[in-house]
Amino acid sequence: MTTHKLLLLPGDGIGPEAMAEVGKIVAVLNGAGGDRFETEEALVGGAAIDAHGVPVADRDMDRALKADAVLFGAVGGPKWDGVAYEIRPEAGLLRLRKDMALFANLRPAICYPALAEASSLKRELVDGLDILILRELTGGVYFGIPKEIVDLGEGQKRGIDTQVYETYEIERIARAAFEAARTRKGKVTSMEKRNVMKTGVLWNEVVSRVGRDEYPDVRLEHMLADAGGMQLVRAPKQFDVIVTDNLFGDMLSDIAAMLTGSLGMLPSASLGAPDAATGKRRALYEPVHGSAPDIAGQGIANPIAMIASFAMMLRYSFALMREADALEAAIAAVLESGTRTGDIMAPGCRQVGTAEMGDAVAAEFARRLAA
Ligand SMILES: NC(=O)C1=CN([C@@H]2O[C@H](COP(=O)(O)OP(=O)(O)OC[C@H]3O[C@@H](n4cnc5c(N)ncnc54)[C@H](O)[C@@H]3O)[C@@H](O)[C@H]2O)C=CC1
Numbered sequence: 001m002t003t004h005k006l007l008l009l010p011g012d013g014i015g016p017e018a019m020a021e022v023g024k025i026v027a028v029l030n031g032a033g034g035d036r037f038e039t040e041e042a043l044v045g046g047a048a049i050d051a052h053g054v055p056v057a058d059r060d061m062d063r064a065l066k067a068d069a070v071l072f073g074a075v076g077g078p079k080w081d082g083v084a085y086e087i088r089p090e091a092g093l094l095r096l097r098k099d100m101a102l103f104a105n106l107r108p109a110i111c112y113p114a115l116a117e118a119s120s121l122k123r124e125l126v127d128g129l130d131i132l133i134l135r136e137l138t139g140g141v142y143f144g145i146p147k148e149i150v151d152l153g154e155g156q157k158r159g160i161d162t163q164v165y166e167t168y169e170i171e172r173i174a175r176a177a178f179e180a181a182r183t184r185k186g187k188v189t190s191m192e193k194r195n196v197m198k199t200g201v202l203w204n205e206v207v208s209r210v211g212r213d214e215y216p217d218v219r220l221e222h223m224l225a226d227a228g229g230m231q232l233v234r235a236p237k238q239f240d241v242i243v244t245d246n247l248f249g250d251m252l253s254d255i256a257a258m259l260t261g262s263l264g265m266l267p268s269a270s271l272g273a274p275d276a277a278t279g280k281r282r283a284l285y286e287p288v289h290g291s292a293p294d295i296a297g298q299g300i301a302n303p304i305a306m307i308a309s310f311a312m313m314l315r316y317s318f319a320l321m322r323e324a325d326a327l328e329a330a331i332a333a334v335l336e337s338g339t340r341t342g343d344i345m346a347p348g349c350r351q352v353g354t355a356e357m358g359d360a361v362a363a364e365f366a367r368r369l370a371a
């Protein structure tokens with residue numbers, strides 16, 4: 001029997017609340033007689049700052065590097081707003097992504113049929129929507145140097161962030177996008193701002209070359225990222241795979257969330273390159289949303305983004321396709337039955353809290369696994 005060792009990093013705010021619901025899914029899997037999941041937990045973000053003075057301790061970074069996969073909740077919150085950039089809770093997440101070399105962030109935006117009414121758009125624009133945003137995750141303006149605030153004297157300061165991309169970074173995320181498109185509808189839309197950014201010019205050039213030389217069977221189109229945002233809310237079904245940089249991908253995926261009904265619905269997978277010898281890749285799975293301080297501690301957060309992130313783990317890290325399909329089908333069935341957290345509530349539905357939603361998905365998942 002195969003055992004998978006998972007590191008759970010619940011973090012802050014609604015992170016631990018949503019992560020607790022994944023525990024119920026793990027319990028179902030461990031009771032089903034297939035692969036086993038062993039979990040250990042560590043602090044990250046504000047919780048780690050409070051306990052260790054840093055947003056991720058070296059010891060825990062080491063555990064993340066050794067784990068078969070990492071499941072991450074969310075970090076941040078007003079308590080740590082005054083903390084310097086380098087030790088803000090979010091810096092822990094950035095270190096995990098960088099040190100684990102997780103360059104490919106897969107953010108699927110799927111509109112479950114039961115939620116088409118909860119979307120910010122009209123039903124016909126989102127019903128059946130299935131987009132994959134591939135966000136470059138270890139480069140760009142979140143990591144470029146210099147990154148500082150310079151004191152200019154006389155009350156003036158200069159804030160500097162630097163956008164840097166090298167050819168190899170664009171090549172590998174482009175390949176990930178083209179590979180994904182081959183398993184889907186065969187179309188990639190690359191978004192940058194080549195009209196005003198040198199990194200945009202290089203991005204466009206490299207993605208075009210990779211597409212032309214290696215993936216002539218995949219349809220490639222280019223869009224300026226601002227117009228891309230507009231198209232995403234005007235006619236989202238025109239897209240299949242969107243490939244874009246770290247900053248644009250961060251923003252476009254939050255926008256895409258509202259097409260699916262709520263930020264509480266969007267999962268993600270952050271993947272590294274496959275190891276040359278073993279073929280294994282480092283991976284971290286997390287919801288797209290943050291720590292949601294406005295609703296934290298109330299037991300009302302939607303745990304579906306977190307549970308669906310675990311489904312992505314089953315699929316991408318462990319090739320447990322049947323289990324992943326069953327978990328996603330369980331989420332769809334629970335939504336279909338009218339069970340809803342507040343963020344996706346609709347007339348005639350039954351409003352539940354975080355724990356009840358987790359119970360409902362776990363029960364439906366157990367039924368489907370046993371079938
Ligand atoms: N991956 C991470 O750990 C991320 C952390 N953050 C951090 O989180 C903190 C809060 O950031 P915000 O801008 O408020 O973004 P957020 O994503 O935490 O919340 C935005 C809005 O969406 C709602 N929301 C988010 N997730 C939800 C869920 N599962 N169920 C129901 N409603 C949900 C929130 O209540 C809020 O109104 C900040 O410190 C930010 O830096 C933000 C994004 C990602």
Ligand SMILES: CC(C)CC(=O)C(=O)O
Pocket residue numbers: 090091093094142250288
């Ligand atoms: C720390 C931030 C970069 C987190 C965020 O907004 C995201 O990755 O979506």
Ligand SMILES: [Mg+2]
Pocket residue numbers: 250251254288
């Ligand atoms: Mg974000």
